[in-house]
Amino acid sequence: MKKVFLKDIAEKLNVSKTAVSLVLNNKGDENKISQETQKRIIEFAKEHNYVPNQLARGLSRGKSETIGLIIPNISDTFYSKIAGYVELKAKNLGYTVLFSSSNEDPKKEGELIRSMLNRQVEGLIIASTQQNLKDIQSLKQDKFPFVLIDRHYPESDTNYVVVDNFNGLKTATEHLLQLGRRKIGFITLKPGLEAIKQRLLGYQSALTDFDIEYKEELIKELSPGNYENEIESAIRELLKFPNSVDSIVFSTHYLTSVGLRELKRKNVKVPQEVAIVSFDELTAFDLVDPPITSVIQPVKDIANTAVDILINEIEGKDSAMDNKRILNSKLEIRKSCGTF
Amino acid sequence: MKKVFLKDIAEKLNVSKTAVSLVLNNKGDENKISQETQKRIIEFAKEHNYVPNQLARGLSRGKSETIGLIIPNISDTFYSKIAGYVELKAKNLGYTVLFSSSNEDPKKEGELIRSMLNRQVEGLIIASTQQNLKDIQSLKQDKFPFVLIDRHYPESDTNYVVVDNFNGLKTATEHLLQLGRRKIGFITLKPGLEAIKQRLLGYQSALTDFDIEYKEELIKELSPGNYENEIESAIRELLKFPNSVDSIVFSTHYLTSVGLRELKRKNVKVPQEVAIVSFDELTAFDLVDPPITSVIQPVKDIANTAVDILINEIEGKDSAMDNKRILNSKLEIRKSCGTF
DNA sequence: ACAATTAACTAAACCGATTTAGTTTTATAA
C-alpha cells in the first residue's frame, strides 16, 4: 500500500490539486465545489487512507497546529502529570504537543525554545529554569504566544500560571505551629527560582505571625543537582540544633523523599521527635510511614489553564483574557505532624 | 530582530542559496566552496542567529531527524521515566523525540502512529496497547523502523525490548513461598497484555515448583480503567478465602498502591497478616509502611536499548544487530513480606 | 597552443501541501 498524495488523488479523479485540498479542508462549500465532486474526493481520500503531510502543510500554511511544552524534567511526577494534562487538553482543542526537557540548564532551555520555533510551534508553555530571561523577553518582544507555568519571572510582564507558593508554604508551616512545634527546620533548594523564594517567604511569614524568631541555621539550601548527597549533613545539622529541631518543612517532594529516608536511617521518630510537612507530593505519600502531610498542587488546573490561555492567545480570540493566574494549593493533613 | 532565511543570507552575501545550504550543512569542502566564502557564510549565519526551518528541511529531505514515542500514559511514572531516558539518549544521537499517549486506546494508538508518520518521524518506539496488531504489521510490511517496548506481540516478528515478566513475577512469588507463605493471592489486570499473561504464568510456575495447587479464586483480575473501584471487593474476597490469604502479589505499581491503601483501610496488618510484593515500583515504595518488596524494572536499560536498536535500524548500520531483547528485573527485598 | 581538468560556483527542479487570482461555463437580469 503506497502512500497517496494530494497530487495522486487529483490525477486519479481528474480534478485539480486545489479542488482536492479545498474539499479535504472543509472549504469545499464556500468555494463552490459541487457536492458530487466533493463526495468523490472525500470517498477516494478515505478509501486510500490519505493523510496530509504535516511538514508540507505546516510549511505552506506557516502553521503547525502544534504547541511546545518545555519542562525541567519529564521524569519528575509533577511535570509528567502536567505533561499528561497538557497533552489531553491540547488534543481536545486540536493541537499536538511537542515536549522537551531542559534538565534545568538555561542554555539548553534556550536551544529548545529555538528548536521548537524552528519546528514552527505556534505557542509555548514553559516551566523555565528562570535563568533565561533573555530568551523569554525575546519571545515577548516578538509577540510570540507563550505561557510560563510553575515558575515565572516576576520582573517580566508575561502570561503565567503558578501556584501560590507563599501561602502554600505558609499554611504548611502554620500547621506545624498550631500543633505546638516551635523549632522548625526548612529544607529547600538554593535560591534562584522565584517559587523557592516565595516558599521561604511563606515560611518566614508564618513564623512572624507566631512571633517566633527566624534563625538562619534552620534553613538548609541544597543544590538541585546534588541534594541526594547533601541531605545527610543538612539533616544532621538540624538535629544538632540546640536540642534538635522538632519539625522540618520540605520544599519539594523529592527533598521530602530523601529527607525522610535519611531520618529513618538515623532512627529519628516521625512525627514524635520530628514532624514533617512536604510541599508537593508523590503518589504514595499517603501510604508512607507516617503518611505525609503535604501541600497539594492543582496540577490539572495548572495545565488546563495554561493551555486555555495559550490557545486563546494563538487564536487571538479573547485578548482581554486575564493571563496571570495564581492558583491555590491545598494542605492535605495526614499523620506526619502528629496531633495535639 | 527579524527571522533570517537562507535566501536572505544568499542575497546579502551575493552567493547562491545552494552555496549557503551546502556550507551550513558541512558540505562546503566536498563541494569545493572556497574557504573564504565558507567563512563568510558561517559567520553571517552565526551572527544573525540563523536556524533552518525544520519543516522545510524535513519536507525537502524526506527526513526529520525525529523519532516518535508512543506510550499508554505519560503521567505514569514508569512511562515518564522511559520517556526521560529515551529523550536523553535520542538527543545524544542527534534525534528529537515526539511523545504521545494512547491512553490504552488501540484506535487512538493507530491515529497516533499515522499522525507521527505524517510528521515524518523516521522511526517509532511503541509501548502498544497490544490490541493493534493491524497497524503494527502494516509498519512491519512497509519496512518502517520501529521497536516495541514493554509490551510486544508474540505472534508477530518484530523488534522488541521487554522485561522478563515471567521470571520477574516468579521470583517475587518464590520469595513469598520461601518465607513460608502458602495462600498467595494475585491481583492483576484483565488479560490482554502479553506482559500480564507472562506474570500470571510466572506466578503459576512458582506455585508448581513448590507443589502448591493453583486456585482460581486467588486470582483477581481488575479492569485497567476501573481498578480503583474494583480493588475493594477483590481484597475483600481474598480476605474471605478460607481463613484469608497470607500474602498478595500485585502485578503493577498502581495496583499495589490501591491495594495497600485498601488493606490499611481494612486494618489488615502487613506483613504479619498479609505479606505483599509488587511488580514494578513507585519512587516512595521504600518509605511506605512497610517498605514494599518490589520487582524493579531496568527502565533506563529498556529505553537505551530501544533507542539503540531503532537508530541502528534507521541509519541502516548494523542490520544484523540482535533486535529482540528480554531484560532481567531485580527483586528488591524490603519489609513487606516479613522474614522467617 | 589547445583540449582536458579542476575549482568555484549557480539555476532551477523538487518536496507536498495551501492559496491567490483567474478562467470557463451556465444561469439570471434588464
Add this chain to the structure above:
DNA sequence: TTATAAAACTAAATCGGTTTAGTTAATTGT
C-alpha cells in the same frame, strides 16, 4: 439579446529549504 452574476472549477505561485545538473573561469598536461 446582451451584460452580469454565479457556479464550478484550475494554473501557478508560494512556503524555505535540498539537491541535481550544469556553467564559467582558471589551471594543467602534452
